[in-house]
Every structure is written in structure tokens, then in C-alpha cells.
Amino acid sequence: MKRLGALVSCLLTAVLLLSACGTGSGARDQALTIWATNVNVPILQKAAELYAKDHPGFKLNVVEMANDDIRSKVTIGLQAKGQGLPDAALLVDDGIHGYLEKFPDVFVNLSAKGFDEYRSQFPGYKVDSVSLNGDMYAFPFDAGPVGVFYRTDLFEQAGVDASRIHTWADYIEAGKKIRQATGASMLSYDSTDSTVFTILLSQQGLGYFDEQGNATLGTPQAQNVASLFSELKKNGLLIGSPGWNAWVTSLSSSQSATAITGAWLIGTLQQQLPDQSGKWGVMPLPAFEEGGSQSANQGGSSFVISRTSPRADEAYEFLKYFTTSFEMQELAMEGGLFPSYLPTYESKLFSEPVEYFAGKPVWTFFADEMSKIPSVLYTANDIFARNEAIKVQAEVTNGMDPAASLQGAATRIENRVQ
Structure with missing residues (x-):
């Protein structure tokens, strides 16, 4: 019985070691997590399906929350120097500049990553609402003209x-x-x-x-x-x-x-x-x-990426695709959102009676x-x-x-x- 117990103990140890190794590998394969409000959830999920066709292995976990809950949880996370924040979050525009003032360097600087290439494809007022000292810190998304x-x-x-x-x-x-x-x-x-x-x-x-x-x-x-x-x-x-x-x-x-x-x-x-x-x-x-x-x-909202995210680069590429894709913005519009990506206004959806x-x-x-x-x-x-x-x-x-x-x-x- 002692030999059996020792054998079981060794097997359990081996399993735990393998599990630990598997967890380390799995961490690299975990889904990108985004906090967003209800109407945005199905749109993001559909976008993830389409994005994954050209990016095998891409996974997205959208956590549905009310705007006030996102605001509250993001504030708590920022006060904790980024702890507990998701990879990305959809924030109402009127609160973004305040975050940038109070918590500098907590969101990824999108201009530094090259997003200024798309700056002219969004309305000036929208770009200003997500910028600090000339740099953009959020991907402009929906608007409220x-x-x-x-x-x-x-x-x-x-x-x-x-x-x-x-x-x-x-x-x-x-x-x-x-x-x-x-x-x-x-x-x-x-x-x-x-x-x-x-x-x-x-x-x-x-x-x-x-x-x-x-x-x-x-x-x-x-x-x-x-x-x-x-x-x-x-x-x-x-x-x-x-x-x-x-x-x-x-x-x-x-x-x-x-x-x-x-x-x-x-x-x-x-x-x-x-x-x-x-x-x-x-x-x-x-x-x-x-x-x-x-x-x-x-109103209107935009996506920010947490600088503490281990998948910040992945979040950047996905959200760049999501907010600058004509097809994705048409999808958002059909879901009841008003896009701020200017090229979308050429869509036949805008001219339909x-x-x-x-x-x-x-x-x-x-x-x-x-x-x-x-x-x-x-x-x-x-x-x-x-x-x-x-x-x-x-x-x-x-x-x-x-x-x-x-x-x-x-x-x-x-x-x-x-």
C-alpha cells in the first residue's frame, strides 16, 4: 500500500507539473478581453469571427457591462495602477480626457503605434475627445450627432x-x-x-x-x-x-x-x-x-487599451481593424450605432429612405x-x-x-x- 501511495503521489506530482506547463502555454492563447455595453457585444463578436479567418487562433471574450459599471471598474483599476483592468474597454467619450489627465500613461498611446495614419478619417471633434497633447489614446467608434x-x-x-x-x-x-x-x-x-x-x-x-x-x-x-x-x-x-x-x-x-x-x-x-x-x-x-x-x-464612445495588458499589441491590431473597416462600421450601423469612421458615410445604408x-x-x-x-x-x-x-x-x-x-x-x- 505504501508503494501504491508513493506511485500515486508521483503521478499526481507529474500531472501538476504538466498542468503548470500547460497553463503557461495557455496564457499565451487566452482570449482577448474587452469590456463593452450591450448593443456592442454582438457586433464585436461578429467582428472577431471575421477577423479570426485571417488570424487563426484569435479569440475574443466580450464582457457585457453598463456604461456606469465600466466607468466605475475602470476608475478602480486605474487607481490600482492598472490592476484588474481588461485588455481593452469601451468608454464614453466625455470621460476619457479626464482619465488621461488624472492617470497619465495608463492607456496605450495609439499615435506612437502608428494610428495617426487614420486620424483624418474621423471627425475633428471626435479625435480631439480622445487625444491629449496631440496624441490619440482611444480608437474613435460610435458618435451622437x-x-x-x-x-x-x-x-x-x-x-x-x-x-x-x-x-x-x-x-x-x-x-x-x-x-x-x-x-x-x-x-x-x-x-x-x-x-x-x-x-x-x-x-x-x-x-x-x-x-x-x-x-x-x-x-x-x-x-x-x-x-x-x-x-x-x-x-x-x-x-x-x-x-x-x-x-x-x-x-x-x-x-x-x-x-x-x-x-x-x-x-x-x-x-x-x-x-x-x-x-x-x-x-x-x-x-x-x-x-x-x-x-x-x-454621447459616443471609443476603445482604450490598458498598458498593463500582455496582449496590448493584439488588442491594437484587432481594434484598428474593427474601427477602420468599412464592413465593420456598416455592421455597427445595422446594430443601431452611428459610426464616426468617415468613409462609412458613402455606404448605401446612409442614403436609403x-x-x-x-x-x-x-x-x-x-x-x-x-x-x-x-x-x-x-x-x-x-x-x-x-x-x-x-x-x-x-x-x-x-x-x-x-x-x-x-x-x-x-x-x-x-x-x-x-
Whole structure:
């Protein structure tokens, strides 16, 4: 029995040694891991299948997470000097610059690896959002060009021609006619979020901080935004909906004649308001002054690679393929995403009529917007300013003077970020 026990012991030792060797070899064959949000998962998986045809042995593990979870886990990983991070992750653009400021050298410098070759094939504002000191640190992916989605039937009932709305003053006058003729307000927005405020600020080329780190809520551009909220409310043209579901309900119940948001609303309307097919159109943002900017971006995301990844080179090659492939961007578009890779706009998918929008080629409208969108600066402190913007929205729609509200917000931000 002792001999048998010794033999078993030797065999177990041999198995463990072989397993250890196998683990070392397997580490080189492990799948590339990317964190991404739900709609991106099947697109990445399909891309991996196609990529593997020319790269035998390539494997991809996509971990599905919500944007907030990715943001939280990436922050924890960066604070731990890269520990626990995946090989790559899809991050919302407005948070990338803040990471680069607070955690230098944690993401792979794509310019140093040669990605500048593709720089001109993406919109300038998108490149700026993923760059620091002139170098790119993320692969630009989807975007959120903004438009004013409007109910064509309500406009027609009120005798309003959308093509004649050029400024926000025009928009307010049109809203008064629509309100009188249909009972609908002109605009509804999520009052628990700063999305519309941010869009209207970025339309004027501003983020929440300037290059010197000064808060912009005290600027004339912020005054324009707060005053617009105030005027819309005074004229009974604004609905503050508390949360996403309430906002969608305001659209489905015809309480609001317009919605200001990114191109992704196309999919939301088609899926959640199918009975309103043929009743929606899209027009540019009105300008704050005649001839002023009528374009902005909302959302969008890009891929970063962790410098601690043992498969950083593999991640670079795959993501370069994924973000600069015409075929992959068409795949993303069919999955409901708006690509930022400029050559994709030549795809027939962009010129096809969309039945839901009365046969209009709405994708062409948004593609044309991409080259007009101003660049804005994102910072690590934006979250504080966005919270203050929500407070400003609430104050001015409850009658507070816009200038006083903005001054209070600017002071609180300065005290917070000092």
C-alpha cells in the first residue's frame, strides 16, 4: 500500500507539473478581453469571427457591462495602477480626457503605434475627445450627432414650416403656434439629467471648463442656454420629465412636439413608438444668433487599451481593424450605432429612405452634421458642473433669474474644484 501511495503521489506530482506547463502555454492563447455595453457585444463578436479567418487562433471574450459599471471598474483599476483592468474597454467619450489627465500613461498611446495614419478619417471633434497633447489614446467608434426630432403632424396642424426655423427665437415663436393649435408643448427633456443643457452649451463650442480650468457656467454662452430654458418655461412650451421613462412617455402621448437628442433616438422611436411611424422628421438645432452653429454631439464612445495588458499589441491590431473597416462600421450601423469612421458615410445604408420618417433619408442628415460639430473640452471635473447644470435648469424653470442662478453655480463649482 505504501508503494501504491508513493506511485500515486508521483503521478499526481507529474500531472501538476504538466498542468503548470500547460497553463503557461495557455496564457499565451487566452482570449482577448474587452469590456463593452450591450448593443456592442454582438457586433464585436461578429467582428472577431471575421477577423479570426485571417488570424487563426484569435479569440475574443466580450464582457457585457453598463456604461456606469465600466466607468466605475475602470476608475478602480486605474487607481490600482492598472490592476484588474481588461485588455481593452469601451468608454464614453466625455470621460476619457479626464482619465488621461488624472492617470497619465495608463492607456496605450495609439499615435506612437502608428494610428495617426487614420486620424483624418474621423471627425475633428471626435479625435480631439480622445487625444491629449496631440496624441490619440482611444480608437474613435460610435458618435451622437444631434438633431431636433419633431412631430410633422403637429407642425402641419399648426401651419409651422420646420425649414423656416433658423434661430431659437424662431423656435419659440413656432412653439407658441403649436401650443395654441394642438395643446402640445414644444419641448420635453429629462429634468434629472443635464443632457439638453450640455448639448446647447456644446453647440456654442464649450464644455463645462475652458483650457485654463475655469468653469464656463458664468459665460455668455451659458447665459444663452439658461435664458432659453427660462423663456420656454415662461411661454408654457417646456415639459420637465423626471427620468427616461417619463420623457419617452411625453413623446408617446404627444405632449411634446420636439425632442433634442442624438441620432440614436431613431432606434428608440422605431422600437418604442411604432404607432407614430410617418409622423416624425428631423431638423438642425436652431442657432442662438443668425448664422451661428446649429450642430452638436451627444454621447459616443471609443476603445482604450490598458498598458498593463500582455496582449496590448493584439488588442491594437484587432481594434484598428474593427474601427477602420468599412464592413465593420456598416455592421455597427445595422446594430443601431452611428459610426464616426468617415468613409462609412458613402455606404448605401446612409442614403436609403427610412419608412418611419416618411421615407426621408435621415441617416444622410446626421452624416452631414458630423463635419460641422464643434470640438469641446472634457475634463475630470465635468461631473460636478453637470450636477450644477441640473440645478440651474430647476431654478430658472421655477422663476429664478438665469444670471443669478448661473453665478451661484459657478461659485459652487470653483469652491468644489479648488
